[in-house]
Amino acid sequence: MKLRAPVVTLAAVVVLGAGLLAVNLAATPTSGTPAAARPIVAAAAPATTAAPEPAPPPVVAEKVWAGRSTGREVTVAIAVKGGRAVAYVCDGKKVEAWLQGTLTGDQLALTGPNGARIDGTASEATASGTIAADGRSWPYTAKGVQAPEGLYEGRADVRGVATRIGWIVVGGTQTGLRRSGGVVAPAPVLDAANPGGVVVDGSPVTVRSGTELVAS
Amino acid sequence: MGRSGILFALAAGAAVAVGLGVYGRLHEPTFFAVNVAGFSSGLAAKAWLASGAVGLALVQLVTALAMYGRLPGVTAPSWAGPVHRWSGRLAVLLTVPVALHCLYALGFQYGQPRVLVHSLLGCLFYGTFVAKMLALTRPGAPRWSLPVLGGVLFTALVALWLTSSVWFFATTGLTF
Numbered sequence: 001m002k003l004r005a006p007v008v009t010l011a012a013v014v015v016l017g018a019g020l021l022a023v024n025l026a027a028t029p030t031s032g033t034p035a036a037a038r039p040i041v042a043a044a045a046p047a048t049t050a051a052p053e054p055a056p057p058p059v060v061a062e063k064v065w066a067g068r069s070t071g072r073e074v075t076v077a078i079a080v081k082g083g084r085a086v087a088y089v090c091d092g093k094k095v096e097a098w099l100q101g102t103l104t105g106d107q108l109a110l111t112g113p114n115g116a117r118i119d120g121t122a123s124e125a126t127a128s129g130t131i132a133a134d135g136r137s138w139p140y141t142a143k144g145v146q147a148p149e150g151l152y153e154g155r156a157d158v159r160g161v162a163t164r165i166g167w168i169v170v171g172g173t174q175t176g177l178r179r180s181g182g183v184v185a186p187a188p189v190l191d192a193a194n195p196g197g198v199v200v201d202g203s204p205v206t207v208r209s210g211t212e213l214v215a216s
Numbered sequence: 217m218g219r220s221g222i223l224f225a226l227a228a229g230a231a232v233a234v235g236l237g238v239y240g241r242l243h244e245p246t247f248f249a250v251n252v253a254g255f256s257s258g259l260a261a262k263a264w265l266a267s268g269a270v271g272l273a274l275v276q277l278v279t280a281l282a283m284y285g286r287l288p289g290v291t292a293p294s295w296a297g298p299v300h301r302w303s304g305r306l307a308v309l310l311t312v313p314v315a316l317h318c319l320y321a322l323g324f325q326y327g328q329p330r331v332l333v334h335s336l337l338g339c340l341f342y343g344t345f346v347a348k349m350l351a352l353t354r355p356g357a358p359r360w361s362l363p364v365l366g367g368v369l370f371t372a373l374v375a376l377w378l379t380s381s382v383w384f385f386a387t388t389g390l391t392f
Contacts, residue, residue, distance in 0.1 A: 006352040009305050013312055013345070020316045160259040162321070 056105035058083045064150040064210045065127040066170035067142025075175040076131055076140050077151035077168040078108065078118065081214040085110050087118050088151055088166040092175040094184055095134040096166060098153075100215075145170060148192035153213050154178070154205040163200055221354030222361050225347045233343025240324030240335065262314045263381040269314075270377045272307035273370050276300060280366055308345060311373070315342065334379040341372040 058080065066077040074095060078087040080103045087110050090096040099118055101110030108120040108127060120129020120140070128141040154165035158180060167176035167190045176187030178200065188198055188205075195207035279300035282292040315338060324339075326332040348365040351357045 004353070005301070006349040009308070010346065010349040012305070013308055016309060016312045017316055020313055021320065024316070024320050157259075157322070160262070160317075 055083075058103040059106045059122060060103070060124050062211050063122075063124065064145055065122070065142035066145045066149055066151065066168055067127075067140060068170075069131060069138035069140045071138060073136075073138050074131060074133065074140075075168045075170065076118070076142055077145075077170070078110070078120075078122075078127055078142060079151050079211045079213055080108075080122070081211040084214045086151075086213045086215075087112075088153070088168060089116065089118070089131055089133050090166055090168060090175050090177050092177065094177070096177040096179065096184060097133045098164075098166065147210065150210045151213065152176075152190055152192070152195060152207055152209045154187075154190075154195075154198055154200075154207045156200050156203045156205040158201050158203045163203075163205075165198075165200070165205065219356075219358075222351055222357045225350035225354060225357070225361075228350055229343040229345075229347025231343075232346045233339040236319065236342055237324050237335070237339040240319050240339075243319070243323055259384055262317055263384040265310045265314050266377050266381045269307040269310040270373060270381075272303045272310070273373050275303040276307065276366070277370055279303070280363070284363065307373075311341075330379050330383060334376060337372045337376045337379070341369065341376060344368045344372060 060080065062081045064077065064079045066075070068075050074089050074091045076087060076089050078085055080086075083103055085099075085101045085103050085108060087099045087101075088096070089099065089112075097112040097114070097116035099110035099112035099116055101108065101118070103122060106121050106123060108118060108122050108129060110118040112133070115132065115135070117132040117137075118129065120127050125144050126141060127144075129139070131138050131140050149169050149171075152165075152167040152169065154163075154167070156163045156165075161180050163178055163180035165176060165178040165187050167174055167187055169190070169192055174187075174190055176190065177184050178187045179185075188200055190207070191197055195209065196204075198205040198207055278287075279292075279296045281287050282290055282296045283300065285292070318335075318338060324335045326335065344365055348362065348369060351361045351365060
């Protein structure tokens with residue numbers, strides 16, 4: 001019997017680890033972190049490759065568009081690379097959403113948490129269509145931009161709490177919000193010339209921008 | 217029997233270590249994990265749990281030395297074995313929530329030397345733990361196996377603690 005004890009210890013560790021992992025997996029989708037959005041990319045990728053007839057190639061391989069809804073209610077930036085797309089919608093006050101999806105031919109289709117959607121038609125110079133977020137929808141137009149204009153994402157672990165920041169830089173203005181533990185707060189100022197210098201509550205922020213944000 | 221048993225234990229440990237590293241690398245970090253109640257932040261909870269594990273590991277070291285007769289003038293008391301086993305069990309259970317947060321919320325990272333060393337040692341620690349538990353169940357395992365595996369475990373845990381808890385306390389102060 002004595003020789004079984006280490007196996008029981010091993011099993012106890014596995015059971016505790018598995019239990020904690022299950023609790024985490026159950027809790028994560030409600031947190032609004034990107035983990036909730038990941039499966040969309042995973043599901044979308046096989047769908048495009050396994051389509052019965054080959055999908056039309058994206059009109060642009062790699063591009064970032066930034067702009068606003070026509071009534072200037074929200075700012076939007078969309079980055080595409082190799083047919084995959086990531087977008088951020090933000091009003092700078094309380095509404096914000098990260099979306100993921102595809103560019104198929106000239107058609108953008110992205111989805112995000114809580115029913116957020118971006119559809120549209122894209123060309124090298126512009127992207128335009130409809131944004132839905134926070135239970136509302138707006139038409140938008142966005143133009144192709146070059147750094148320092150574009151889309152920025154910051155991530156930080158502020159004393160164990162996941163913090164994700166989005167910024168859209170377009171037309172000389174920054175629109176952004178940060179979210180940590182489900183709470184939305186104003187974004188710190190981003191110096192696009194030195195994106196690595198952003199600090200939130202003493203924690204350094206890892207900033208990525210533009211097409212880097214598109215999962216390869 | 218002895219040789220194949222220890223080889224099996226070491227192979228299983230190696231597989232666990234590599235598996236943890238691969239999972240930590242492939243799994244997309246969520247930057248989120250359920251917090252342990254009663255602490256100001258997830259990192260503070262981790263730092264204190266790990267410190268508790270290191271405290272128990274010192275008990276492990278002393279009881280192991282006593283059992284192997286390496287403490288001059290000390291004959292191992294009869295309770296040395298049970299204390300060694302139970303402090304070890306408690307220590308490894310304390311590390312599980314910590315390691316799970318590392319793996320699930322942060323993943324295997326290599327951006328800074330401290331983080332790379334910590335990630336590698338975390339994989340080594342659990343691999344060695346598995347190898348040691350399995351080696352204990354093989355009566356024919358070589359005499360050197362338990363002291364070596366235990367020594368690796370102790371060293372890895374202390375180094376893990378130095379690269380995380382001590383770093384945390386040094387940068388943010390002794391926070392609960």
